Amino acid sequence: MSDSTITPNYSQLASKLAACEGLSLQDIALADLTTLRLGGQPRLTAVASTPEAAVQALRLCDAAQVPVLAIGGGSNLVVADGPLELVAVVMDFDEVRVDADSGIVRAEAGAVWDDVVAASVEAGLGGIECLSGIPGSAGATPVQNVGAYGAEIADVLTRVRLYDRHSDTVEWVEASALELSYRYSNLKFTQRGLVLDVEMRLSTDGLSAPLRFGQLARELGVAEEEDTPRRPVAEVRTAVLALRRGKGMVLDDADPDTYSAGSFFTNPIIDSADVDTVRANVAALVGDEEAAQMPVFASGEGRAKLSAAWLIERAGFHRGHPGPDAPARLSTKHTLALTNRGSATSAELVALAREVRDGVRERLGVTLEPEPIWVGVGIDDV
Ligand SMILES: Cc1cc2nc3c(=O)[nH]c(=O)nc-3n(C[C@H](O)[C@H](O)[C@H](O)COP(=O)(O)OP(=O)(O)OC[C@H]3O[C@@H](n4cnc5c(N)ncnc54)[C@H](O)[C@@H]3O)c2cc1C
Structure with missing residues (x-):
């Protein structure tokens, strides 16, 4: 600095x-x-x-x-x-090496992530097909431990070649040293290093990772009673891309719903003891029936993960908020994505982010945390 x-x-x-x-x-x-x-x-x-x-x-x-x-x-x-x-x-360096026999995939930092997924799936390797369609580079995937549809890079990442700015050294660092957790690693927010290569070990039997995400499993016709279902990798990639497109989560120049940073807020993780308070706040706002449907997932000892998108909607922010003339608005397909319709300024986008965060906090008592990296501006700044 x-x-x-x-x-x-x-x-x-x-x-x-x-x-x-x-x-x-x-x-x-x-x-x-x-x-x-x-x-x-x-x-x-x-x-x-x-x-x-x-x-x-x-x-x-x-x-x-x-x-x-x-x-x-x-x-x-x-x-x-x-x-x-x-x-x-x-x-802007992007070599990708896929070894179909061993399942080892190495990608240079600048490789387009979805090209890495496509090449791995093409080779019949399993483990990252659920991460199909995530924009960005291979080198950034460990930074926030990218994840989607029940999978995350932490499941398959073995190590990264890292330039450490403090020690001025380049070396392979084991994935276990990166403290990978939900949308976090010790590379995020710290600027401590530069990932030069990522290495993953994928499965070689042509099948996907176990399907853990209900919506994806249903899309693939998985029966409720099936234990740890797996499907051919190419089938899962196709299904994931279709689901993501429906939510504007695959980049598309022709679709301003994709001019975003993906999910803008992480799913909040709160003390399990506070879940009933949030549920009561939801009930007071939109009724008991809705409150009974509130998605709650276990997230470690005494902690519960809520759905940011669900809370945003219950707090009164609907798709396309604040309306069709606003240069910065919520995606018309997905309330968790904040979008620039083409002419917005960062200040306008930040104001929208603040409005959503404050609205959810005031009405439901949950503080949403932004997922992206902020540069030169913060959510309370402009
Ligand atoms: C439409 C859309 C959908 C998305 N869906 C998902 C999703 O499903 N799941 C998910 O987890 N994310 C999702 N994202 C967020 C984003 O795509 C990922 O976080 C992605 O990994 C960012 O990669 P990037 O190369 O674009 O990083 P950048 O935006 O360029 O950088 C992000 C951060 O990583 C740092 N960084 C970049 N490259 C390196 C490197 N080589 N070494 C060290 N630090 C580096 C940057 O300095 C910055 O701090 C989505 C985004 C969009 C726009």
């Missing part, structure tokens, strides 16, 4: 970055790099075509005491409007 007494010399830094093999300086605003299509102009944007170049970019920025933002697919970022005092480093 930069020291306020030092004024970074960006032109000197630009010359050093430009001289690095595998780095190219480009004039790109963050709005062109994020799926929300929001965000101002960084001081510099360096595109790294090799892992070595990405590491070198971070080293030079750290030496100049300049803030850095690593960017893969920009699909989990909320970035401030206006000029940004940082250097954006874009991961």
Whole structure:
């Protein structure tokens, strides 16, 4: 991080970055790099075509005491409007190696995640088919332990090749050292390192991971009594992509419901002792019958996970809120996605996020936490 007494010399830094093999300086605003299509102009944007170049970019920025933002697919970022005092480093190295015999898959950080899933499924490997259609890069998947439809990267990740900024070393780090948990790892919010490669061990019998998600199991015709059902990987990928498309959760240039950062809030995890209070708040607002249907999942000793989307809807925020003329609104397919209809500013999106968070807190007594990474702006700022 930069020291306020030092004024970074960006032109000197630009010359050093430009001289690095595998780095190219480009004039790109963050709005062109994020799926929300929001965000101002960084001081510099360096595109790294090799892992070595990405590491070198971070080293030079750290030496100049300049803030850095690593960017893969920009699909989990909320970035401030206006000029940004940082250097954006874009991961643009994307080799993928799939070993169908051993089930080992290695992907460089900049590989498009869904290409990695497609190649693995094509090779008949199982374990990541439920993560089909998640936007972004392979290198970012451990950062928030991406997950969907009952699976998460933690289930299959063996290790990552990490550049550690504090020790200035590159080494393979076991997945167990990343503290992977629900939408979290010790790489999220910490900027401690740069993932250069991910390695996964997948199953080689052509079948998916056990189907744990009711909606997906129903889509695949799984009978209630079937114990740990598994299906051919390609079948599961097709079903997941269809479900995701229906919710605007697969990027599509033609569909502004996908100009988002995916699920904007994590599912809240609360003390089990507080569940009845939340249920009573729901009942007071929308009636006992609705309150009885409140989804509650066990989440470790004495903790319960609620559904953020369900709470948002019960608090009175419907799809498309606040209405068809608003430049920032909830997706018309899914209340958990905040979308930029094309002309929104970050400030407008942040105001919408705050309105939803505050509304759910005031009416139901639950504080929703945003899932994406915030850059230069916070939910209470503008
Ligand atoms: C339509 C849509 C649907 C989504 N669905 C899901 C879903 O089902 N499940 C889910 O978990 N997420 C989902 N997301 C969120 C997002 O796609 C994931 O979090 C994804 O892994 C982000 O990857 P990225 O490359 O775009 O990361 P970016 O947005 O570029 O970066 C996110 C964070 O990771 C850091 N980062 C990026 N690359 C690296 C690296 N190589 N090393 C270290 N840090 C890095 C960045 O600095 C930043 O802090 C969705 C998003 C969208 C837009």
